[in-house]
Amino acid sequence: MNYFIITYGCQMNWSDSERIAMVLKKIGYKQTSNENEADLMVINMCSVRQSAVNRVYGKIENFAKSKNILRQKNSKILLTGCILEKDIRNFKDKVDYILSIKALKHWSKFLKKEEYFYYPNQRDLEFNKKFNLKYFKTYPWYKNKFSAFVPISTGCDNFCSYCVVPYLRGPEISRPVEDIISEVKNLVQKGYKEIWLLGQNVNSYKSQIPARNASLRSRSDAGGQNSKLLNFSGLLKLVNNIPGDFWIRFISPHPKDFSDELIKTMAKCEKITSYLNLPVQSGDNKILKKMNRSYTVEQYKKLVKKIRKEFIKVRGKDILFCLTTDIIVGFPGETKKQFENTVELFKEIKFDMAYISQYSSRFGTAAFNLEDDVAQKEKKERDKILTEILKKTALENNKKYIGREVKVLFEFEKSGWLIGKTKEYKTIKLKVKSCKLQDFIGKFVKIKITEADLWGLKGEVS
Numbered sequence: 001m002n003y004f005i006i007t008y009g010c011q012m013n014w015s016d017s018e019r020i021a022m023v024l025k026k027i028g029y030k031q032t033s034n035e036n037e038a039d040l041m042v043i044n045m046c047s048v049r050q051s052a053v054n055r056v057y058g059k060i061e062n063f064a065k066s067k068n069i070l071r072q073k074n075s076k077i078l079l080t081g082c083i084l085e086k087d088i089r090n091f092k093d094k095v096d097y098i099l100s101i102k103a104l105k106h107w108s109k110f111l112k113k114e115e116y117f118y119y120p121n122q123r124d125l126e127f128n129k130k131f132n133l134k135y136f137k138t139y140p141w142y143k144n145k146f147s148a149f150v151p152i153s154t155g156c157d158n159f160c161s162y163c164v165v166p167y168l169r170g171p172e173i174s175r176p177v178e179d180i181i182s183e184v185k186n187l188v189q190k191g192y193k194e195i196w197l198l199g200q201n202v203n204s205y206k207s208q209i210p211a212r213n214a215s216l217r218s219r220s221d222a223g224g225q226n227s228k229l230l231n232f233s234g235l236l237k238l239v240n241n242i243p244g245d246f247w248i249r250f251i252s253p254h255p256k257d258f259s260d261e262l263i264k265t266m267a268k269c270e271k272i273t274s275y276l277n278l279p280v281q282s283g284d285n286k287i288l289k290k291m292n293r294s295y296t297v298e299q300y301k302k303l304v305k306k307i308r309k310e311f312i313k314v315r316g317k318d319i320l321f322c323l324t325t326d327i328i329v330g331f332p333g334e335t336k337k338q339f340e341n342t343v344e345l346f347k348e349i350k351f352d353m354a355y356i357s358q359y360s361s362r363f364g365t366a367a368f369n370l371e372d373d374v375a376q377k378e379k380k381e382r383d384k385i386l387t388e389i390l391k392k393t394a395l396e397n398n399k400k401y402i403g404r405e406v407k408v409l410f411e412f413e414k415s416g417w418l419i420g421k422t423k424e425y426k427t428i429k430l431k432v433k434s435c436k437l438q439d440f441i442g443k444f445v446k447i448k449i450t451e452a453d454l455w456g457l458k459g460e461v462s
């Protein structure tokens, strides 16, 4: 029996797909690279954006059409991931299984049935009690040999008014610190060079260090000597203390949970990269309030200033710090004047990159009840305006790299170019000449930057 997994959505879904692969492997399925040969097609979907849901519809339709021509006759479709209740209702008669990712440990049982639907309310207390720890305990089958996603928490309790994640991922639960440390240690021993700590709100991480783990207790100083309640800053210190040459990255932090202690830890721990994605979402206080983001533009700006200052203080004035953000344009009621405030923020902060979304309402969220009154054309225009500013600031920031020597982790080769990322998460291209790819891909290499454009850098081996 063969399986094929299609993944949509964020890094958390990609990480989950690695766990799904391991579970299927254990049951006896074999991975196929041709979806038409699959006996089981797993679609790890994401209801966060309607466009992603539409893609799933398209995929299922194509799959159904080819059933008697190309596809294995008795092949099945399994839907999992972050699925809104209304999408579950719509997909139910189109697929064979809809299974909650948190119940992954039980999939072998469910897959013995002809068809099965198990997707309880993801915020249900009993459901979460029963499955959360088991979900974290499922070991992944890592796709990449040098960069790994390590979930540290799942779920969210912030309820930003536009976001469906708290309903789809359930309440925020932190993974036990012992499991995280053991997974990272294992990866580093195998030679992994990049560890991504994942969570919907990483910096509200909390974990009790068990009394039986004296060594972990003694190595952790966060949360005070007596409490032994570890926060995100404490977790970062523990991960940083793992011996080995590797980078630590994390996603996504929330500005409201960014403490001074965390800023100091980030700057001090040498394995933590000088890169941060800090979602701002809007540059206007009234809109931020409507979004239920719990900070003001002034607080965000102050936070950015502090972070940049601390990195310069600890890592030296020549440090280059890369800051990216997420932003939504055309939130309900966003006036031209309010959007202008976002424009001002963009000009002032000079982001290296911004992931810009044009607002689209999602059923079940608080903002769904607000009138989606900014015209699509206007949303597009606002997106364009921010992109133009971004092009200028990104180019300006990238030019600062010219002439510098940077450490790069190369990821793959494409059309005669080696593509990698610098410590600051800048994309870099290196012309493949006579170099052996195996000496570069998955390795740290020192590169001298020779050129910079809008979205990245070019260099040569130094």
Ligand code: SF4
Residues within 6 Å of the ligand: 156, 157, 158, 159, 160, 163, 164, 165, 166, 200, 201, 254
């Ligand atoms: S912090 Fe807000 S935007 Fe992020 S996952 Fe939670 S509710 Fe969604």
